Amino acid sequence: MIIENNCRFILSALENAGFSAYIVGGCVRDMLMGIPMHDYDITTDALPEQIIEVFSQQKVIPTGIKHGTVTVLLNNEPFEITTFRIDGEYTDSRRPDSVVFTDSLREDLARRDFTINAIAMDLNGNIYDYFGGENDIKNKIIRCVGNPEERFTEDALRILRAVRFSSVLGFTIEENTSNAIHALKNRLDNISVERISVELVKLLGGINALSVLMEYRDIIGQIIPELIPAFDHDQHSPYHKYDVYEHTARAVNAVPMGIDGENILRLTMLLHDVGKPAAYRLDENGRGHFKGHAQIGAEMAKNILQRLKFDNKTIDTVHEIIYRHSDEIETEKQIKRIINQIGLDGFLMLIEAKKADNSAKHSFVLAENDEFNRFADIARRLVAEESCMSISQLAINGNDLIYLGYSGKNIGICLNNLLDAVMDEMLANDRDTLLKYAQEMKP
Ligand code: ATP
Ligand code: MG
Numbered sequence: 065m066i067i068e069n070n071c072r073f074i075l076s077a078l079e080n081a082g083f084s085a086y087i088v089g090g091c092v093r094d095m096l097m098g099i100p101m102h103d104y105d106i107t108t109d110a111l112p113e114q115i116i117e118v119f120s121q122q123k124v125i126p127t128g129i130k131h132g133t134v135t136v137l138l139n140n141e142p143f144e145i146t147t148f149r150i151d152g153e154y155t156d157s158r159r160p161d162s163v164v165f166t167d168s169l170r171e172d173l174a175r176r177d178f179t180i181n182a183i184a185m186d187l188n189g190n191i192y193d194y195f196g197g198e199n200d201i202k203n204k205i206i207r208c209v210g211n212p213e214e215r216f217t218e219d220a221l222r223i224l225r226a227v228r229f230s231s232v233l234g235f236t237i238e239e240n241t242s243n244a245i246h247a248l249k250n251r252l253d254n255i256s257v258e259r260i261s262v263e264l265v266k267l268l269g270g271i272n273a274l275s276v277l278m279e280y281r282d283i284i285g286q287i288i289p290e291l292i293p294a295f296d297h298d299q300h301s302p303y304h305k306y307d308v309y310e311h312t313a314r315a316v317n318a319v320p321m322g323i324d325g326e327n328i329l330r331l332t333m334l335l336h337d338v339g340k341p342a343a344y345r346l347d348e349n350g351r352g353h354f355k356g357h358a359q360i361g362a363e364m365a366k367n368i369l370q371r372l373k374f375d376n377k378t379i380d381t382v383h384e385i386i387y388r389h390s391d392e393i394e395t396e397k398q399i400k401r402i403i404n405q406i407g408l409d410g411f412l413m414l415i416e417a418k419k420a421d422n423s424a425k426h427s428f429v430l431a432e433n434d435e436f437n438r439f440a441d442i443a444r445r446l447v448a449e450e451s452c453m454s455i456s457q458l459a460i461n462g463n464d465l466i467y468l469g470y471s472g473k474n475i476g477i478c479l480n481n482l483l484d485a486v487m488d489e490m491l492a493n494d495r496d497t498l499l500k501y502a503q504e505m506k507p
Pocket of ligand 1: 088089090091105175176177178181182219221222
């Protein structure tokens with residue numbers, strides 16, 4: 065376990081000035097687990113003004129002076145340095161009304177959320193672990209530091225962090241901590257949607273996402289009540305062996321790790337069937353139908369993601385894919401039309417969504433995924449050979465039509481007709497052919 069040079073510099077600068085300094089939290093946890101860590105958090109008994117003084121030669125950003133945090137930039141790498149502190153009263157389940165600085169490392173570690181996040185390490189690699197964090201890492205357990213009810217009541221975001229860590233690290237949540245999560249879930253209503261969304265996206269990307277989505281579905285329902293009707297909703301369909309919610313959770317889990325757009329795809333799969341309960345109809349033969357669920361669901365997903373303050377690009381992409389997720393794709397012409405509407409990236413995401421969807425049904429449906437892979441290849445080929453799939457790729461443009469005597473909205477109508485004919489391979493995309501056709505079709 066090696067602390068990198070920039071970080072060593074920071075720790076020794078503080079020590080040389082007579083303070084104690086440790087790395088703490090996620091970086092220590094990840095180092096002990098032997099997995100890649102992403103940033104160092106540093107904790108020290110130096111007060112914010114003293115930290116600023118120690119790093120007078122560096123760029124220092126007063127990130128959260130009131131809470132004792134400053135960020136030091138060393139060779140462009142940011143280090144968050146926080147003074148040992150005890151959190152004051154919580155009146156809003158969100159943030160302490162005040163913080164009190166302390167010179168005790170133990171007290172600083174005691175305010176942290178989970179034992180696995182409450183371990184400190186000094187420059188020499190000595191570990192300070194007062195709450196059994198190392199043992200919990202070894203046994204893959206998420207456990208609150210102190211009394212879970214109190215800790216979740218202080219700050220309800222910890223509820224979602226617990227579930228997120230369980231999903232991402234593949235850890236089990238200890239029983240008392242787990243019971244408190246279920247019991248106090250409605251306190252999540254006090255937490256800002258921005259912070260909830262960040263945790264939700266991380267949760268969906270975890271190796272343990274499926275079991276967490278199942279075991280903590282009440283937490284998901286607390287954030288997205290629109291999913292509650294999907295719980296235990298029997299589909300009565302020959303293709304499905306899971307209820308709507310379990311199918312949903314399995315579809316999230318089926319999105320391959322590391323593919324382009326993974327986060328958005330997982331979010332898409334979480335919401336792809338949210339319209340099913342509203343669209344459900346049982347026919348006289350006892351078979352379930354969900355006509356229109358994709359369109360209903362796309363609208364619902366848009367509302368949900370707007371409420372959770374996702375960015376517009378994410379919202380639009382999720383909406384587009386959900387809207388089309390159960391459309392049949394059979395021909396090259398259809399592929400061209402979809403690329404025309406949502407681009408190659410959109411098309412490839414749609415294909416991934418359809419594959420994930422199929423992976424969460426009866427296994428015989430999986431055979432269809434070979435077909436989808438073939439469609440993805442066709443789409444990439446079409447784009448590589450610059451096959452005409454947009455008006456701007458046509459061999460003539462609006463000016464040519466004006467020259468022929470077109471005007472007003474007829475220009476757009478004609479260009480669209482030409483594009484349709486070219487995509488359907490009824491016309492070759494060359495200038496003379498298109499001009500001749502436009503001349504003949506002139507109103
Ligand atoms: P990662 O950065 O990998 O998501 P992390 O554990 O480093 O995980 P951060 O949000 O970076 O999480 O927080 C750093 C540390 O601050 C945590 O390890 C934990 O000790 C403490 N911490 C963060 N959020 C809370 C909270 N809501 N309540 C108590 N302690 C917290
Ligand atoms: Mg961190």
